Each structure stands twice: as structure tokens, then as C-alpha cells.
């Protein structure tokens with residue numbers, strides 16, 4: 098095996114590091130945590146201007162998946178807000194794979210310039226893991242589709258330009274067959290967005306659809322073909338775009354604080370930090386493998402499930418360790434005097450619970466691994 | 478040079494060759510038959526015929542010139558078969574030995590992974606009961622000591638031919654200073670890590686097979702989600718361990734001074750990666766054998782089923798070095814600098 102990055106990739110990586118240093122300032126991070134919108138338009142615009150988003154669109158062929166991995170790994174390790182661009186690029190990948198020429202021309206430029214973000218409307222209040230059972234309806238009316246219903250957890254809807262929306266178009270077909278995916282502008286009349294506040298400060302949303310009218314140009318990947326579109330998205334999501342090294346910035350924050358407090362001589366602290374570094378290295382390698390599989394023409398869906406479970410649980414373990422090792426200072430929040438790791442220790446302890454839930458829970462991923470990797474019978 | 482996480486064509490051939498060899502020549506009945514001592518001389522003789530003991534030695538000394546990355550492939554196949562031969566110890570020790578009988582395998586070599594005590598005794602040396610040559614630290618010196626193998630071992634958890642050996646009595650050659658031992662120990666850690674990946678992988682396969690065969694409540698126990706989820710944790714430990722072990726071998730083979738930038742998770746130093754792989758695969762093999770044994774129910778606890786063979790080796794092959802927590806503390810020194818820094 099060869100683990101070396103090519104000189105071009107190293108250069109690419111350095112440029113990303115420079116951009117992050119310039120744009121993701123402490124003020125930007127602060128703004129994220131006060132506004133609840135975890136995005137940095139400055140960063141996105143810079144990355145777009147360098148053509149990095151275009152290079153990073155999965156399957157577009159402008160850059161290889163190793164670059165995609167490097168891009169998101171660098172953003173994540175720097176503690177930069179990467180979810181917004183990750184979702185946007187994932188959707189760009191789907192548009193590229195399944196969209197019409199008209200859709201590509203209309204939608205892609207806004208994404209690859211770094212200007213537009215995309216919100217994902219799959220989950221509903223009553224359907225999360227069982228997302229194929231969603232009820233939001235799209236009904237054909239002449240040349241138009243009329244959409245009614247509501248979505249839950251529509252993250253970034255407050256700032257997004259586009260919405261990718263999973264709907265039911267046929268009540269008579271089996272649940273996976275009667276679904277259609279739409280991609281529509283967020284400002285289409287009839288859409289209401291209401292914030293949902295979370296433990297991790299980031300604001301997500303409930304979205305409501307009242308007689309939202311769109312044409313066929315909004316159908317992505319074919320009528321009643323929504324599940325296929327969905328699995329294409331998920332394959333990208335569980336692939337290579339971040340979600341594996343969340344503890345790397347935390348370890349820096351904790352380590353530097355612990356050093357200043359004279360805690361680094363403790364065996365317990367040293368052992369846990371060493372184990373944490375091992376887990377982050379393994380998580381990075383697993384993600385790199387997904388990228389390599391994609392670069393070699395494969396689809397790293399299952400490997401992504403495995404990586405997600407491992408990386409999510411490692412991050413939770415490390416967050417818990419860091420908070421415990423910090424003692425009471427691990428309870429103090431941003432800007433409080435004496436807060437461990439400038440408040441990141443407390444923040445990560447609050448943020449980490451979500452990573453075993455969103456984007457498919459660890460149980461759903463374990464079901465996948467058991468059935469598709471180990472060949473065990475379906476248990477549901 | 479750029480990322481390639483597949484085996485090379487040569488390595489695929491090595492994997493086929495040794496996978497086939499161990500499957501044919503060392504099914505678990507061979508490991509069982511060699512218990513409790515843990516050495517099968519006939520199997521070793523067959524490995525000599527294959528040229529395995531000298532595989533990693535330099536071509537100019539009559540060896541095969543294989544890279545550590547190649548040997549990792551061999552070690553994983555070895556681990557999967559829990560073969561009762563001191564192949565890994567021999568391949569690690571051979572890094573600093575050029576004796577023709579060591580390269581051929583007629584003389585077995587091993588590594589005393591822990592330094593000799595004040596009296597010059599290496600305690601519980603892996604393969605110490607069968608090795609003719611022991612390489613290890615005696616004070617500030619790296620020495621190779623040739624003496625008659627005792628051919629007896631204290632009964633132990635892994636049925637491994639462990640024995641105390643003298644670092645002073647016998648034909649004693651000073652090979653260098655203590656620093657010269659580090660590459661030998663790194664090699665041993667990497668090869669052991671690879672073998673533990675093999676152990677974990679085989680243990681997982683036994684578990685999956687068993688839960689498909691075993692029926693309770695009229696269905697295979699493998700259809701219960703609780704059982705499935707316990708097993709679903711294993712492939713990532715195996716794959717992650719394999720990647721990390723290969724990365725360590727790649728770093729060592731490259732000969733470059735790597736870096737230890739944990740702040741950006743950029744780690745390419747061979748010794749650091751060897752230590753990380755050793756700790757991670759120790760955990761992975763322990764977890765895989767625990768879970769698999771557990772999902773065998775009572776039969777997992779019986780001698781009759783093979784999972785107990787793997788369970789014991791998963792622990793024994795690693796613990797001969799020390800508590801993995803101590804390895805973590807050594808790793809912490811490398812990553813964060815010594816205490817008080």
C-alpha cells in the first residue's frame with residue numbers, strides 16, 4: 098500500500114490550510130456559535146474562487162476523490178464549518194449523476210462557486226430511520242406538481258438557496274417505490290421555515306409546505322425513482338466528506354489547556370490522549386480508504402457505514418474523556434473564565450451526541466454492516 | 478507516488494501462496510495437536526522449504542529481500558491460521574542477523590522483546606523455548622546469544638513456547654547499542670499487529686458461521702439484532718487495524734524520517750505507527766474473540782470449539798510485551814514529548 102499524497106495533492110492541501118487560516122478566524126467561529134448557523138460564507142467563497150468545489154464534486158471528474166477527502170479532512174481538522182459545503186457538494190454530485198442538462202446548467206454554477214448552500218428535506222417528525230415511509234405529498238396538477246406536508250430537521254434551510262425534498266408521489270406502490278425527489282429553490286412560495294434549537298447550539302429547522310407549486314424541472318432523478326436518488330445521496334454522505342476527525346481540534350484544545358494546567362504528567366491523561374490519537378488516525382485511514390475506493394471506480398457505501406460508526410463512537414468517547422479529565426473546568430462554556438480548552442471541551446461534550454444519530458443512526462449502520470458485509474439475515 | 482490502498486500484484490500472490498499454505502498445512506487441528514507447547518517442527522520444516530524464514534533477509538545474504546509490507550501479508554495469513562511456529566519472531570530477529578543457518582531457518586531466531594534483568598536473564602521470551610538465537614537488550618548493548626533451546630515452556634494462556642533465556646551464557650555477539658534494537662522491536666510489533674488482524678478476522682468468521690448455523694426459537698441466532706450488532710462492530714476493527722499496520726510497514730519501508738504531527742493528525746513516523754498498530758490490533762483481536770466466543774453461547778466456553786484457541790492467542794501474543802497501557806504511555810512520550818516537557 099502507498100499512503101503518500103502526490104506533490105499536487107500536498108500543494109492542494111497547503112492551499113486549503115492557508116485559506117482556512119485566513120478565513121476561519123475566531124470571530125467566524127464565534128459567530129457560528131452565537132447565530133446557530135454553522136457556515137462560513139467567507140470560507141465557501143474562497144474555496145469556490147479557487148475552483149476547489151468544482152474539483153471536489155463527486156463524479157464530475159475535475160478532481161479525484163482523494164482531493165475530496167483531503168478537502169473535507171482539512172476543514173474538519175481545522176474545526177472549520179464544513180457541513181454546509183459537504184451537503185452542497187453531495188447534492189451537486191447527485192445532480193451531476195442523475196440530473197438533466199438543464200438542471201446541471203441551472204443549479205451547478207451556484208454550488209461550485211461556493212455561493213449556494215443546500216438543505217436536505219428527507220426526515221419528517223414521524224419518520225426518521227424509516228425514511229421511506231415519509232408522508233409529504235407531491236401531486237401532479239396539469240404541468241405542475243403541488244407539494245403539501247412538512248419536514249423535520251431541515252438543517253440549513255434558514256440559509257440555503259436550494260432544497261432537496263423527498264416526497265410521496267404514489268400511494269399505491271410499495272413504500273420505497275412511490276417516492277420522488279425534488280430539487281427546488283428555498284424561496285419558492287408556500288415554504289415556511291421554523292427554527293429548532295439543539296443541544297449543540299446549531300439551529301436546525303422544521304419546514305412546512307403549503308401548496309408549493311413546481312414544474313417537472315424540479316424532479317431530480319425521475320418520478321417514483323426517489324429511493325434510488327436517496328441511496329445515491331447516502332453513498333456520498335457516508336463516504337468521504339468529513340465526519341471522521343471531529344476530535345482532532347478537540348484534542349488540540351484539550352492538550353494545550355492541560356499542558357498549561359500541568360495535567361499532562363498524569364498517566365491517565367497520557368494514555369487516553371494516546372488512545373485518542375490512535376482512533377483519529379484509524380478513522381482518517383478508513384475515510385481515506387473510502388476515497389481510494391471511489392477513486393478506483395467503486396462505491397464506498399458499506400465502508401462508509403463502518404467508518405461512520407467507528408468515528409462517531411470514537412469522537413463521543415474522546416469528548417467524554419476530555420470533559421472528565423478537565424474536571425469542573427470541563428463544565429464551563431465559551432468565554433467563561435477558566436473554561437477548559439477555551440470552552441471547546443464543554444462544547445464537544447454537548448455536540449458529540451448527535452453524531453451517532455444524524456445521517457443514519459449507528460443502529461441503522463450496524464444493520465447495514467450485519468446484512469451486507471457479514472451476510473446475516475434481515476432482522477426487521 | 479500517491480495513495481494506493483490495495484495490495485500490489487506481488488502481495489496478492491504472497492497472500493494466495495501463504496493463505497493456501499496455512500489453510501492446507503495448518504488447519505486448527507495442527508495448532509491443537511501442538512498444544513500445550515505450541516511448536517510443530519514439521520510445519521517449520523515446510524516453511525523452510527518455502528523459504529519463508531529468510532524471506533525478509535537481504536538478497537546478498539541469501540534471503541528473499543521482501544519488504545516489511547510483504548511480510549505483513551504473510552503475518553496476517555499466519556495469524557488467521559494460529560500456526561504453531563515462531564515465524565514472526567524469526568522474521569523480526571533476522572533483521573539484524575546474517576548467519577546462513579538463520580536465513581535458511583535451520584536455526585530459529587527470536588526477539589527478547591523486554592530487556593534482560595540485572596542478572597542478564599530475559600524473561601518469558603516469545604519462542605524462547607525453541608530458538609537457537611535470541612536477539613535482545615542486555616544493559617546498553619544489543620546482543621545476539623546463541624545457545625541450546627530448552628524445548629520446555631511454562632504452561633501458558635496462549636500455548637506459546639515461552640521461556641527464560643540468558644543474555645550472557647552461550648555464544649554472545651554484540652550487535653550494537655541499545656538504539657539499534659528499536660527497528661527490531663518495531664518490526665516485531667508490526668508483524669504481531671498483522672497476525673492479530675488475522676486472529677481477529679478468523680475469529681469473526683467463526684462467529685458469523687456459528688450464528689448462522691445455530692438455531693434457537695426456531696431461527697438462526699444470527700437473525701437476532703443484538704447478536705448482529707455485536708458482530709457488526711468487528712469488521713471496522715479488522716479493516717482499521719489492517720490499514721494502520723500497513724501504514725506502519727509502509728513508513729518503515731520508506732526509510733524516511735516521518736513526522737508526528739498529531740495536531741493535524743499527520744503521522745508518518747514508522748516507530749510511532751508501529752506502536753499505534755500494536756495497541757489498536759491488540760484491542761481489535763481482544764474484541765473480536767470476546768464477541769465471537771460470547772455468541773457461541775456455552776459451546777464457546779468448551780474446549781471443543783476453535784474460538785477458545787483464538788481467544789487465548791489474541792491475548793497471549795500481545796501481552797508478552799507488556800500491558801498495552803504501558804505501550805500507550807510510550808506512545809504518549811513520542812507524540813507529546815516526555816513528561817514535564
Ligand SMILES: Cc1cc2nc3c(=O)[nH]c(=O)nc-3n(C[C@H](O)[C@H](O)[C@H](O)COP(=O)(O)OP(=O)(O)OC[C@H]3O[C@@H](n4cnc5c(N)ncnc54)[C@H](O)[C@@H]3O)c2cc1C
Nearest residue numbers: 217218219220224225226250251252454455456457458460
Ligand atoms: C442535528 C440534526 C440535524 C439533522 N439534519 C437533517 C437534515 O438536514 N435533513 C434530514 O432529512 N434529516 C436530518 N436529521 C434527521 C436524522 O437523519 C434523523 O434524526 C435520523 O435519521 C434518525 O431518525 P429519528 O430522529 O426519527 O429517530 P428514530 O428513527 O425514531 O430512531 C430512534 C431510535 O431507534 C433506533 N432505531 C430505529 N430504527 C431501528 C432499527 N431498524 N433497528 C434498530 N434500531 C432502530 C434508532 O437508531 C434510534 O436510536 C437531522 C437530525 C439531527 C438531530
